Amino acid sequence: MKKLFYLQSLVILAGTLFAGYTIFGDFVRFFQIEGTIFKIKDCLIPNPVTTPCFWGGWAFLTALAWSLFILKMPADKQKIHQKYLVLLLVAGTIFGWSNFGLGWLKFMANEGRPTIGCSGVVVANPFSTPCFKGSLFFTASLLTAWIVLKKQKRLTS
Numbered sequence: 001m002k003k004l005f006y007l008q009s010l011v012i013l014a015g016t017l018f019a020g021y022t023i024f025g026d027f028v029r030f031f032q033i034e035g036t037i038f039k040i041k042d043c044l045i046p047n048p049v050t051t052p053c054f055w056g057g058w059a060f061l062t063a064l065a066w067s068l069f070i071l072k073m074p075a076d077k078q079k080i081h082q083k084y085l086v087l088l089l090v091a092g093t094i095f096g097w098s099n100f101g102l103g104w105l106k107f108m109a110n111e112g113r114p115t116i117g118c119s120g121v122v123v124a125n126p127f128s129t130p131c132f133k134g135s136l137f138f139t140a141s142l143l144t145a146w147i148v149l150k151k152q153k154r155l156t157s
Contacts, residue, residue: 001148002071004147005070008070009064015137015140015141016060018133019060022053022119023053026053030048052095053119055095059088059091066081066088067145070082070085079152082148086145086149090142093135093139093142096137097138099131117130117131
């Protein structure tokens with residue numbers, strides 16, 4: 001069971017690193033254009049704190065911390081916390097796919113021509129956006145956490 005908990009944390013870590021890398025790049029690009037990271041209104045591109053990537057990154061970081069705490073918990077507490085972690089990842093997955101869906105609809109409404117994507121950059125293909133890739137990481141994290149939860153239920157039944 002311990003190996004599954006480590007695998008879960010590893011998959012969530014991958015999503016956290018991807019989100020962190022994307023958010024860092026968004027801040028660098030924003031700073032290069034605006035000269036500050038504190039401007040929110042009247043920006044050429046969105047401030048990263050106003051983008052779905054930023055908030056998805058926080059969800060990944062929260063899930064990572066939670067998965068690491070679950071690793072250290074006594075077995076009797078792991079099950080309930082694993083259930084809550086799964087719920088957090090369900091919310092993150094819905095959030096990610098909803099944002100990707102909105103970007104895809106925007107792209108289609110523009111008749112397949114490049115549009116501004118979720119990170120404030122021009123997108124020629126919605127499947128190359130951070131929202132799409134982040135949604136895949138959320139889905140993989142959710143599936144891993146769900147498998148851990150099901151395995152826990154089988155072992156304690």
